[in-house]
Amino acid sequence: MSGEASAGAGPGAPEPWGETRVVGKPLPRIDAWERVTGAAVFTRDLTLPDMLHAAVLRCPHAHARVRRVDLAVAARRPGVRAVLGPDGPGAAIPWYPDREGKPTSRLLDPDCRYQGEEVAAVAAETLAQAQEALAAVAVEYEVLPAVTDMERALDAGAPAVHARGNRQGERFGYSRGDLEQGLAQADAVVELTTRSACSVHTPMEVHCSVAHWEGHQLTVWDSTQGVFAVRAELAAALGLPLSSVRVVSHFVGGGFGGKLQLSKHTVLAALLARAAGRPVKLALSREETLRCVGNRPPNRLTVRAGARRDGTLTALGLEALGTGGAYPASATSGLLVGDLYRCANVRTAHDNVHVNAGPGRAFRAPGVPPAAFALEQAMDALAEKLGLDPLELRLANLPTGSQTRGLPFTSTGLERCLREGARAFGWREARARARDAGPLRRGVGLAAGMWGYEGDPRATALVTLLADGSATLNTGAVDIGTGTRTVLAQVVAEELGVPLERIAVENADTGTTQFSPPSGGSQTVLVNAPAVRAAALEVRRKLLGIAAGELHAAPGSLRLEGGAVVTAAGRRVLLKDLAGLAERVSLVGVGERAPHPPGKLALPFAAHFAEVEVDVRTGQVRLLRLLAVQDSGRVMNALTFENQVHGGVVMGLGFGLTEERVLDHATGALLSRGWHDYQLPTALDAPASIDWLPVDPHDRECNSVGAKGLGEPAHIPTAAAVANAIHHATGVRPLEAPMTPPRLVALLARARS
Amino acid sequence: MAHQDDGSGFSRRTFIGSIGVGAAGLLAPLGAGAAAQAAREVAAGATVAVTLQINGQAHRLEVEPRWSLLHVLREVLGLTGTKPGCERGECGACTVLIDGATRNACLTLAVEVEGREIRTIEGVARPDQPSAVAQAFVDEDAFQCGYCTPGQVMAAEGLLARSPHPSPEEIRAGMSGNLCRCGAYPHILKAVERASASRRGGRP
Numbered sequence: 001m002s003g004e005a006s007a008g009a010g011p012g013a014p015e016p017w018g019e020t021r022v023v024g025k026p027l028p029r030i031d032a033w034e035r036v037t038g039a040a041v042f043t044r045d046l047t048l049p050d051m052l053h054a055a056v057l058r059c060p061h062a063h064a065r066v067r068r069v070d071l072a073v074a075a076r077r078p079g080v081r082a083v084l085g086p087d088g089p090g091a092a093i094p095w096y097p098d099r100e101g102k103p104t105s106r107l108l109d110p111d112c113r114y115q116g117e118e119v120a121a122v123a124a125e126t127l128a129q130a131q132e133a134l135a136a137v138a139v140e141y142e143v144l145p146a147v148t149d150m151e152r153a154l155d156a157g158a159p160a161v162h163a164r165g166n167r168q169g170e171r172f173g174y175s176r177g178d179l180e181q182g183l184a185q186a187d188a189v190v191e192l193t194t195r196s197a198c199s200v201h202t203p204m205e206v207h208c209s210v211a212h213w214e215g216h217q218l219t220v221w222d223s224t225q226g227v228f229a230v231r232a233e234l235a236a237a238l239g240l241p242l243s244s245v246r247v248v249s250h251f252v253g254g255g256f257g258g259k260l261q262l263s264k265h266t267v268l269a270a271l272l273a274r275a276a277g278r279p280v281k282l283a284l285s286r287e288e289t290l291r292c293v294g295n296r297p298p299n300r301l302t303v304r305a306g307a308r309r310d311g312t313l314t315a316l317g318l319e320a321l322g323t324g325g326a327y328p329a330s331a332t333s334g335l336l337v338g339d340l341y342r343c344a345n346v347r348t349a350h351d352n353v354h355v356n357a358g359p360g361r362a363f364r365a366p367g368v369p370p371a372a373f374a375l376e377q378a379m380d381a382l383a384e385k386l387g388l389d390p391l392e393l394r395l396a397n398l399p400t401g402s403q404t405r406g407l408p409f410t411s412t413g414l415e416r417c418l419r420e421g422a423r424a425f426g427w428r429e430a431r432a433r434a435r436d437a438g439p440l441r442r443g444v445g446l447a448a449g450m451w452g453y454e455g456d457p458r459a460t461a462l463v464t465l466l467a468d469g470s471a472t473l474n475t476g477a478v479d480i481g482t483g484t485r486t487v488l489a490q491v492v493a494e495e496l497g498v499p500l501e502r503i504a505v506e507n508a509d510t511g512t513t514q515f516s517p518p519s520g521g522s523q524t525v526l527v528n529a530p531a532v533r534a535a536a537l538e539v540r541r542k543l544l545g546i547a548a549g550e551l552h553a554a555p556g557s558l559r560l561e562g563g564a565v566v567t568a569a570g571r572r573v574l575l576k577d578l579a580g581l582a583e584r585v586s587l588v589g590v591g592e593r594a595p596h597p598p599g600k601l602a603l604p605f606a607a608h609f610a611e612v613e614v615d616v617r618t619g620q621v622r623l624l625r626l627l628a629v630q631d632s633g634r635v636m637n638a639l640t641f642e643n644q645v646h647g648g649v650v651m652g653l654g655f656g657l658t659e660e661r662v663l664d665h666a667t668g669a670l671l672s673r674g675w676h677d678y679q680l681p682t683a684l685d686a687p688a689s690i691d692w693l694p695v696d697p698h699d700r701e702c703n704s705v706g707a708k709g710l711g712e713p714a715h716i717p718t719a720a721a722v723a724n725a726i727h728h729a730t731g732v733r734p735l736e737a738p739m740t741p742p743r744l745v746a747l748l749a750r751a752r753s
Numbered sequence: 754m755a756h757q758d759d760g761s762g763f764s765r766r767t768f769i770g771s772i773g774v775g776a777a778g779l780l781a782p783l784g785a786g787a788a789a790q791a792a793r794e795v796a797a798g799a800t801v802a803v804t805l806q807i808n809g810q811a812h813r814l815e816v817e818p819r820w821s822l823l824h825v826l827r828e829v830l831g832l833t834g835t836k837p838g839c840e841r842g843e844c845g846a847c848t849v850l851i852d853g854a855t856r857n858a859c860l861t862l863a864v865e866v867e868g869r870e871i872r873t874i875e876g877v878a879r880p881d882q883p884s885a886v887a888q889a890f891v892d893e894d895a896f897q898c899g900y901c902t903p904g905q906v907m908a909a910e911g912l913l914a915r916s917p918h919p920s921p922e923e924i925r926a927g928m929s930g931n932l933c934r935c936g937a938y939p940h941i942l943k944a945v946e947r948a949s950a951s952r953r954g955g956r957p
C-alpha cells in the first residue's frame with residue numbers, strides 16, 4: 001500500500017502508513033496494572049491535606065420557587081466551614097444558556113424547575129457533618145404546578161416551565177426535494193412512530209470535583225472527559241484568566257458524554273473552597289447522577305418512508321418530538337434520516353419542549369440511537385411491504401457523500417459493512433429459517449448506522465526522546481477508558497522504534513499538557529493520534545540526522561527499531577549510545593493535527609446483525625449473538641477496539657431492553673433513583689458472543705493515521721438490530737424502547753386478538 | 754448475600770440511633786438473639802475501638818458504629834482500591850472478601866467484621882505479586898475505565914475460591930452482581946475463564 005500517490009491526509013500531513021509494526025496490534029494497555037490493582041487514583045479517590053467535604057441541598061419539588069433560605073442554623077452545626085445559598089457570592093453566576101447564548105438560569109436560582117435542582121451547598125470537616133448540616137437548612141418553597149410528560153408539555157393549560165412557554169425555540173428542520181411528491185412516486189409507503197425512554201449515563205465513577213486554591217490560582221481535579229473544556233467554562237464562570245485555572249483528570253471512571261462540560265457541583269466546590277480557605281471535595285451521590293448531570297432525552301419519532309418496487313428510496317420524512325428537560329439541550333437528531341441513505345426527497349421537523357425534569361446532555365451519539373430505532377425499523381417494514389430482503393433494500397440506497405452538507409465522504413464503508421457482515425453472520429440462511437411455532441421464537445435482524453461528527457482538529461502533542469532512549473508523550477487528551485494513552489503511545493513507538501514500556505504518557509492536565517478537545521464524539525483517536533504522529537516524526541527527523549552523521553549513512557537508509565538505529569548493512573546502535581543524543585540530553589518534537597481534508601467528510605459507518613430468542617409467554621428477550629461490523633478506518637489496537645465495540649453493543653442493549661428513567665407524572669418525582677430501578681445490563685444480559693468485524697477502507701485522506709471514530713458508531717445500530725430481530729421472531733413491531741417484557745407481552749397479546 | 758451475626762457486641766438498636774448516612778439503614782431486621790445481646794450504649798457521633806484484620810495486618814481503629822467498612826477502608830485507611838459506585842448494594846464496585854467470601858463493603862459495618870479476615874484488592878493484586886486473576890484481567894483487557902475493575906477482580910477471586918473451575922454459566926452468574934457501565938463483560942468473562950484455566954494443576 002505504501003508509496004502509492006494519493007491526495008494525502010490534508011495539507012501538510014505526512015504520508016499515510018503502509019504496514020505497521022506496533023499500531024494495530026492487540027496490545028494490553030500501558031496503564032492496565034494501575035486500573036486492575038486499584039492503584040489508579042480517580043478523582044473520587046483523591047484526598048488532599050486539610051480537605052473538606054461538601055454536599056448540595058436540592059429542591060424536593062418538580063417545580064417551585066424558593067421564597068427564603070435560612071442557613072444560620074446550618075452554619076453553626078459541628079464541623080461546618082462554609083455555606084452557600086441563593087444570596088451568596090457566586091450564586092448568580094449565569095447558567096444554562098439558550099441557543100443564542102442567553103442564560104436561562106443561575107448557579108443557585110430561586111426558580112427550581114426540576115426535582116433535584118441545586119438550592120444551597122455546605123462544606124464541612126466530614127461528609128456526614130455536611131449532610132447533617134443540610135438537614136438544618138430551612139427553606140420555604142412556593143410549590144408550583146409541574147409538567148413532566150413531554151407529550152403533554154404543549155397542551156393548552158400545561159404548566160409553564162419557563163415564563164415564555166414550553167417550546168425550546170421554534171420548530172426546526174431540513175428539507176431537500178419534495179417529500180410529498182416522493183411519497184406519491186413510491187410503490188410502497190410505510191409510516192411508524194417509535195417512542196424511546198430517557199436514559200441516563202450513570203458512569204461507574206460518580207461526577208466528582210476537588211477544588212484547591214493557592215492565592216488566586218485554582219486547581220480542580222475533576223472527573224471529566226475534557227480538561228480544557230472545563231477550564232474554559234470554569235474560568236469564565238469565575239471571571240478568572242485561563243492561566244489562573246488548572247484542571248486535571250488523570251483517571252476517569254467513564255463519561256459517555258455526561259462529563260463533557262462544566263457542572264454546577266464543580267463551581268460550588270470552587271466557591272466553597274474559596275470561602276473556607278481549604279480544599280473542598282464534592283462528589284455526587286449515585287442518586288444525584290440520575291437527576292442532575294444529564295441524560296439522553298426521551299424521543300417520539302414518526303418516520304415516513306417510500307420506495308419504488310426495485311427498492312429505490314423516493315421519500316424519507318421525520319417528525320421528531322423530544323425534550324431537553326427543564327433547560328436548553330438538544331433532544332433529537334436528523335442525521336440518519338438526512339444522510340444514511342441516498343434519497344432525493346427528505347423532510348425533517350423537530351420540536352423540542354421543556355418539561356420539569358433534569359436537563360439533557362450529550363449521551364453517546366446524541367439523538368442517534370433513538371433515530372436508528374425508528375428509521376431502521378421503518379426500512380425493515382418497507383422491505384417487507386416490497387417483498388425485498390432488508391439487506392437488499394439498504395444496499396439499493398447506499399450514499400457516497402453527505403446529502404445534507406453537500407460533501408463527498410473520504411470513504412464509505414457501509415456497503416462492505418453490510419455485505420461482509422451478512423456473509424460472516426450467515427444472514428440469508430438465518431433469515432430463511434422457518435418461524436418457530438413454540439413459545440420460544442428465534443429471529444434475526446440487522447440495522448445500519450453512521451456517525452456525523454468529524455472532530456475538532458485543534459490538537460497539539462509533544463514528544464520527547466530522552467538521552468537513554470526512552471520517550472515521553474505529552475497530550476491534553478483524557479483517557480476515559482478507551483485506551484487513549486496506550487494507542488497514542490503506540491503511535492510514538494511506531495515512529496521511533498522505542499519499546500512501548502519505555503514510553504511514559506503525561507496527559508489531561510491543563511497546567512502541564514498541550515491542548516486537546518474533550519474525549520467524546522468519537523474524536524479522541526482521530527484528532528490526537530495525527531498530532532502525536534507529527535510530533536514523533538519531528539523527533540525522528542532530528543534523531544536520524546544525528547545518527548546519519550555518526551554512522552556515516554544517509555538518513556533515509558536508517559531504520560529505528562527495538563530502541564536502536566539499524567543501518568542498511570544491519571549494524572545496530574542503541575539510541576543511548578548515540579553521542580549526539582547524549583549531548584543534546586533530549587530531542588523534542590511538537591506536533592499539530594492537520595486540518596480536515598478540504599471539501600470532504602471523514603465519517604465512520606456500521607452495521608449490526610442480531611439473533612434473538614423471544615419467549616412469547618413472558619416477553620423475555622434473549623440476545624443469542626450479535627455481530628458488529630465497523631468501518632472505523634484503521635484499527636489502532638485490536639484489543640481495545642474489540643473492547644470498545646463490546647461496550648457500545650452492551651450499552652445499546654441497555655437502551656433497547658432495560659434502561660428507563662421513570663418519572664411520576666403526577667408529582668414530577670424521579671422514581672428510578674438507583675441502579676436497582678434504573679437497570680443496566682449485567683454479565684447475564686450480555687450475549688455469550690459479541691463478534692466484531694472491522695472493515696478498513698484504507699482511507700488515505702481522512703487523516704495521517706487512517707482512523708475514523710468508533711465509540712459512537714459501535715453503539716448506534718444495536719437496539720434497532722434487536723428490534724428488527726424481535727419482529728422477525730414474533731411478527732410484532734416493538735416500537736417502544738426499552739422493549740421490556742411487559743411491553744412485549746402486551747404487543748403479543750394484541751397481535752393474537 | 755445474607756448478613757451474618759458479627760459478634761461485635763454492639764446491638765443494632767444502638768447504632769440505628771445514630772444513623773445519618775451509610776449502611777445502617779439497609780440492615781436486615783433484628784433477630785431476637787441479636788436484640789437480646791448485651792449492648793454498650795454509644796452516643797451519636799462517638800467512636801468505639803475495633804481491631805480489623807485487613808490483608809493480614811491488624812489495624813486498631815476508633816470508628817463510629819455507623820461507619821461502613823467501605824468508609825473505613827477508604828477514608829480512614831486510605832485503601833482507595835475498593836470503589837464506591839452506589840453505596841447501597843447495587844453495583845459490586847466495593848466488593849471485598851470477608852473470610853474468603855465476597856461481600857459488599859458498602860453494606861458491611863466496620864464493627865460487624867472485627868475478628869474476621871478482610872481482604873481487599875490491595876491484598877490480592879499487586880504488580881510485584883500478580884494474582885492469576887489480576888494477570889488475566891490485564892492480558893484480556895478486561896476493563897475500560899477500570900473503575901469497576903477492582904470489584905470485578907475481587908468477585909472473581911471469591912468465585913474461584915468457592916468453585917475453582919466454574920462453567921461459563923457459573924461464571925456469568927457469579928459475576929452478575931458486579932456492574933460494568935463500560936460494558937466490558939465479554940472480556941471480563943474471558944479473563945475469569947483464563948484465570949481458572951491457569952490455576953489448573955494446583956497453582957495459586
Ligand code: FES
Pocket residue numbers: 836837838839840841842843844845846847848857858859860
Ligand atoms: S458501592 Fe457497594 S454495591 Fe455499589
Ligand code: FES
Pocket residue numbers: 204253254481896897898899900901902932933934935936937
Ligand atoms: S470498566 Fe468502566 S465500569 Fe467497568
